[in-house]
Amino acid sequence: MSHRRLHEQLIQLFAERNSHELLSCLDHPDYSAFIARHSLSVPQQDLVLAFTHTSFAHEYEVAHQELAEFFGDAIIQLIVTAELMKIYPTEKEGRLSRLRSSIVNEKTLAKVATWLGLRELILVGKGEYKKELHLQDTVLADTVEALMAKIFKHMGLVASSEIFLKWLVQAVPDVFGMGNLENYDAKSKLQEATLAKYKTLPRYSADTLTEGFLVKLWVNEEIVAEGEFSSKKIGERELARKVLDNKVI
Numbered sequence: 131m132s133h134r135r136l137h138e139q140l141i142q143l144f145a146e147r148n149s150h151e152l153l154s155c156l157d158h159p160d161y162s163a164f165i166a167r168h169s170l171s172v173p174q175q176d177l178v179l180a181f182t183h184t185s186f187a188h189e190y191e192v193a194h195q196e197l198a199e200f201f202g203d204a205i206i207q208l209i210v211t212a213e214l215m216k217i218y219p220t221e222k223e224g225r226l227s228r229l230r231s232s233i234v235n236e237k238t239l240a241k242v243a244t245w246l247g248l249r250e251l252i253l254v255g256k257g258e259y260k261k262e263l264h265l266q267d268t269v270l271a272d273t274v275e276a277l278m279a280k281i282f283k284h285m286g287l288v289a290s291s292e293i294f295l296k297w298l299v300q301a302v303p304d305v306f307g308m309g310n311l312e313n314y315d316a317k318s319k320l321q322e323a324t325l326a327k328y329k330t331l332p333r334y335s336a337d338t339l340t341e342g343f344l345v346k347l348w349v350n351e352e353i354v355a356e357g358e359f360s361s362k363k364i365g366e367r368e369l370a371r372k373v374l375d376n377k378v379i
Contacts, residue, residue, distance in 0.1 A: 136160040136251060137259075144256045152190055160251060168293070172284045180276035181248070183269060185255035195276035202275030203234075205282050209291045210234050210298075217306055225311065232314035233298075233305055236271040236361060243270035245301035248277070261341065267360050316371035323379055324349055332370070336362045345369060354378050 134142070136158045143151040161174050161181075170177070179193050187194030210233050214226050232238070243249065252264040252273055263269055282290040298305055317332075324332050333348040339358060345365030346356040355373050359365030373379060 133159055136253075140253065140259065144259070152192075155253060156192070164247075164251060170281060170285070170293075171289075172280050176280055176284070177277070178253075180280045181251045181253055181273060183252060183254045183258065183263070183273075185258040185263065186253040189255040195272065198276035198279040199272045200275075200279075202277065202279035202282070205278050205287075205290060206234055206239075206275060206294065208287075209278075209294050212291070213295060213306065218308075225308070228311055228314060229306075229308065232310050235363075236267050237364060238298075238302055238305065239271035239274045240267035242297050242301040243274045246274075246297060248273050266341075267364075314367070316367055316374055320370040320374055320379075323374070327379060334362070334366045334369070336365065347373060349373070349379055 136155065139151070139155050139158060143155055156178055157174070161178055164170075165172060165174060165177060180195050180198050182192060182194045184194045184196060186192070207230070210230050211226075214221075214230055218226060248270060249264050252269065254264050254269070258264070278290060278294055281293060285293075304310070320332050324330060328350045330350060335346045335348065337344040337346075342358055342360045343362050343365060344356065345359055345362060346353050347366070347369040348354070355369045355378065357365060357369060357372075359368065
């Protein structure tokens with residue numbers, strides 16, 4: 131007989147809220163299947179921590195992913211930096227730094243998470259599950275970082291690098307291409323354009339919404355573009371790109 135998928139079990143936990151259902155989530159076969167599928171030498175108990183959002187941890191008094199996320203961010207930065215140095219040994223530091231930023235960011239890591247199917251493995255609290263928090267780019271990216279911390283801890287840097295680079299290239303095939311700077315540098319290009327035309331810099335403002343932010347782009351003290359985004363950083367970049375593409379200024 132087939133078992134319930136993790137989020138089906140999670141919904142059952144929300145309904146019954148007892149230690150048996152909690153243990154069934156934390157020791158769920160979907161986690162062992164993920165470990166086997168990717169040939170990971172990571173204890174399941176430690177791996178589950180990488181998928182445990184603070185909202186779930188606070189609700190059920192278990193450990194969460196935040197420290198692992200902090201460590202994993204540094205590991206991913208190192209892995210990507212080393213790969214860029216390997217691919218572009220004579221490139222200027224400034225361009226490599228910008229290309230790294232175009233790779234190690236919320237949007238790209240969320241693509242990796244989606245390709246891996248991590249959204250089906252993330253544990254969030256009852257209210258956050260109803261809001262589909264586990265589908266948001268911020269949470270997906272944080273989970274990738276936490277997961278890489280656990281892989282590094284148990285498998286070391288060499289294996290971690292091989293695993294992450296494989297996932298990254300499969301999820302975003304042209305991720306290391308220099309052509310990606312064209313889109314990522316939109317904010318810098320917009321600054322140059324507004325300085326040349328108006329002798330002033332563009333300005334961004336953000337209003338907090340129930341979920342995400344309403345970001346506005348101001349040029350010469352007028353709003354030239356606005357939209358709702360999951361983070362201020364993404365909103366600023368996307369609005370700058372939109373203004374440049376539409377030749378608004």
